[in-house]
Amino acid sequence: MNNTLLSFTIAILFGFGTFLILRRDIIKVIIGLGVLSHAVNMLIVSVGVFTGTKVPIILGSHGEHGASGASGTIFNDALADGVLAPVVAAGTHIDYVDPLVQALVLTAIVISLATTAFILILAYRIHEEYGTTDLRELRRLWG
Amino acid sequence: MISLMDHIPILLIAIPILMAAIMIFLRSIPALQKALNVLVTFCMLVLSVILLEQVWTNGIIVYEVGEWGKYGIVLVADLLSAGMVLLTLFVSFLSLVYSLEYIEERSLNSSYHSLFNLLMAGLTGSFLTGDIFNLFVFFEILLLSSCALVVANEKGGVTKSSDKMEATFKYLVLSMLGSIVMLIAIASLYATVGTVNMADISVKVSAMGAAGTLPWHIYPIALLFIVVFGNKAALFPLHYWLPDVHPTAPSPISAMLSGVLIKVGVYGMLRVFFLMFTVTLPMFQKIIIPLSLATIIIGAISAVGQTDVKRLLAYSSVGQIGYIFLGLGMGSVYTVAASLVYLVNHAFAKSMLFLTSGGIIHHAHTRDMDKMGGMIKSSPLMGTMFLIGAMSIAGFPPMGGFIGKFLLFDAGINEGFYIPIAIALLFAVLTMFYMFRAWMKMFWGETRDTKKYGEYSSHALSPLLTMPIIILALGVIVFGVYAEPLIALAQATAAQIIDPQPYIDAVLTRVVR
Numbered sequence: 122m123n124n125t126l127l128s129f130t131i132a133i134l135f136g137f138g139t140f141l142i143l144r145r146d147i148i149k150v151i152i153g154l155g156v157l158s159h160a161v162n163m164l165i166v167s168v169g170v171f172t173g174t175k176v177p178i179i180l181g182s183h184g185e186h187g188a189s190g191a192s193g194t195i196f197n198d199a200l201a202d203g204v205l206a207p208v209v210a211a212g213t214h215i216d217y218v219d220p221l222v223q224a225l226v227l228t229a230i231v232i233s234l235a236t237t238a239f240i241l242i243l244a245y246r247i248h249e250e251y252g253t254t255d256l257r258e259l260r261r262l263w264g
Numbered sequence: 265m266i267s268l269m270d271h272i273p274i275l276l277i278a279i280p281i282l283m284a285a286i287m288i289f290l291r292s293i294p295a296l297q298k299a300l301n302v303l304v305t306f307c308m309l310v311l312s313v314i315l316l317e318q319v320w321t322n323g324i325i326v327y328e329v330g331e332w333g334k335y336g337i338v339l340v341a342d343l344l345s346a347g348m349v350l351l352t353l354f355v356s357f358l359s360l361v362y363s364l365e366y367i368e369e370r371s372l373n374s375s376y377h378s379l380f381n382l383l384m385a386g387l388t389g390s391f392l393t394g395d396i397f398n399l400f401v402f403f404e405i406l407l408l409s410s411c412a413l414v415v416a417n418e419k420g421g422v423t424k425s426s427d428k429m430e431a432t433f434k435y436l437v438l439s440m441l442g443s444i445v446m447l448i449a450i451a452s453l454y455a456t457v458g459t460v461n462m463a464d465i466s467v468k469v470s471a472m473g474a475a476g477t478l479p480w481h482i483y484p485i486a487l488l489f490i491v492v493f494g495n496k497a498a499l500f501p502l503h504y505w506l507p508d509v510h511p512t513a514p515s516p517i518s519a520m521l522s523g524v525l526i527k528v529g530v531y532g533m534l535r536v537f538f539l540m541f542t543v544t545l546p547m548f549q550k551i552i553i554p555l556s557l558a559t560i561i562i563g564a565i566s567a568v569g570q571t572d573v574k575r576l577l578a579y580s581s582v583g584q585i586g587y588i589f590l591g592l593g594m595g596s597v598y599t600v601a602a603s604l605v606y607l608v609n610h611a612f613a614k615s616m617l618f619l620t621s622g623g624i625i626h627h628a629h630t631r632d633m634d635k636m637g638g639m640i641k642s643s644p645l646m647g648t649m650f651l652i653g654a655m656s657i658a659g660f661p662p663m664g665g666f667i668g669k670f671l672l673f674d675a676g677i678n679e680g681f682y683i684p685i686a687i688a689l690l691f692a693v694l695t696m697f698y699m700f701r702a703w704m705k706m707f708w709g710e711t712r713d714t715k716k717y718g719e720y721s722s723h724a725l726s727p728l729l730t731m732p733i734i735i736l737a738l739g740v741i742v743f744g745v746y747a748e749p750l751i752a753l754a755q756a757t758a759a760q761i762i763d764p765q766p767y768i769d770a771v772l773t774r775v776v777r
Contacts, residue, residue: 142437142441154437154440154444157441158440161444161447164447165450221335232401232443236436243411243433246429247426247433259433261427262427262430262508
């Protein structure tokens with residue numbers, strides 16, 4: 122139920138963003154890009170919800186040089202059993218949220234902040250140069 | 265000193281980011297700013313030569329940032345990465361020297377140097393990283409810095425500010441959509457295989473392919489990646505932003521964009537399809553060959569009708585990127601090697617032509633070729649240089665472009681792709697036509713109507729403008745006359761691309777072959 126609701130929310134946001142970036146007003150296009158990037162952020166976060174034994178976290182302490190079992194670091198990567206994500210040992214059942222996607226989404230949010238700031242300034246300068254925010258007026262260059 | 269040599273991959277990314285910060289603080293002392301930036305960029309060029317030499321002799325270098333193994337960020341320098349970094353820094357260095365004289369003082373002293381450093385960091389980072397999400401981050405760095413550089417003003421101001429705004433808006437919106445698509449692809453990929461490390465993805469996708477449990481949505485993800493990198497590289501249905509953005513940028517930035525930045529898309533395709541999704545290669549070939557042919561055709565036909573010299577060069581870039589993708593699409597060691605040779609030659613010739621077009625604009629105060637003519641008398645140097653570049657792009661024997669085209673067509677015929685090669689050859693003739701038509705319009709014939717358009721500038725070009733062009737021209741000729749080292753390097757690189765096992769071993773188990 123929860124997942125369905127989440128999927129619908131993401132889908133509606135995608136649709137809404139796509140509708141907005143097809144508008145003719147620059148500001149609406151920019152808002153559309155913002156909505157789209159938030160839809161993508163939600164998509165990334167929703168990727169990290171796991172139940173059962175497929176929990177992509179690392180057991181043990183931070184090792185010296187990555188994937189060496191001798192140093193106490195355990196990267197359980199049971200490719201032979203058809204399990205693709207790094208998993209905790211079998212038998213333990215926990216609901217867990219992947220910490221990596223949260224780091225990814227944080228990066229994505231910061232990047233979309235920077236690009237949105239830049240594109241807003243650009244829109245302001247376009248308004249200064251052309252005296253309009255209508256994209257149909259911006260046709261001095263022909264692809 | 266030994267320890268410094270071990271850290272070259274991270275230094276090549278960290279130094280420009282650090283310099284970007286330092287340059288902001290030094291903006292009240294322009295002379296120091298210029299000298300320091302040129303010096304540091306030259307040091308980075310030297311470092312990248314050392315890196316390529318190390319990779320050539322010792323095999324693939326893997327650098328763990330934060331020592332988290334394949335779960336953290338790894339920087340991987342194989343022959344392709346190291347070679348692309350060297351190419352990037354070479355073109356960057358020359359463009360930087362050129363822009364010292366070419367860019368208007370106010371733009372140059374305030375933020376130009378910082379942004380240029382960030383652009384270099386984005387380029388070297390995206391070539392060196394071994395992590396698909398990190399690739400996205402570096403894409404954004406180079407996108408934002410290149411957007412800000414496109415709107416920098418050149419001296420004389422032949423390009424209107426409003427044109428720059430319009431072109432940048434187009435570029436930025438399309439690239440943001442491209443990044444959104446890339447994030448969707450990465451998220452779906454992560455949900456499927458549980459890792460963002462390229463080598464690890466490769467192992468898992470091949471294991472699933474071998475076991476027959478490959479989920480169908482790997483194919484849509486691969487298609488999304490074609491959209492992302494096709495947008496970066498201006499592949500056919502996504503090419504229309506390029507002829508607006510590249511001509512409106514100031515000439516040294518056009519040289520960077522056309523010479524190096526669109527090759528990031530080619531690099532991404534190589535990594536995604538030849539390393540990560542080897543199972544989808546048959547699908548990739550069926551899509552990429554028609555698209556690359558369409559790119560060649562559109563680029564060549566559109567370039568014929570142009571009267572603006574930089575627009576002509578931009579459309580020519582669209583056409584030439586099609587040839588590079590054609591080599592990738594045919595997908596054997598020989599064809600990939602041929603398209604790498606083509607890539608290097610195009611980077612040299614096209615960045616040289618864009619720098620030359622800056623000199624021509626300086627001389628004639630216009631970008632319109634109809635308002636030029638007979639300039640061979642007043643500006644023989646620019647005429648010679650443009651001719652060398654035009655001959656290389658058109659594929660004439662003593663220049664590097666000939667070697668690239670020859671290898672590509674030979675490789676294609678060896679592989680039995682007769683019809684694509686025939687189409688490519690036909691439009692190579694058209695390339696010859698439009699390049700020489702442009703040269704003749706600008707440099708032969710009568711001098712322009714001086715009453716109507718004014719005199720040509722009698723002001724001689726400074727050596728800061730001419731030296732980078734001459735160095736690149738020498739490169740073009742050397743690659744044409746003595747091409748064996750480049751071809752050998754390209755062959756070794758292509759062998760490494762086609763067989764990704766050494767790359768995977770180097771990243772995952774630290775076995776360096």
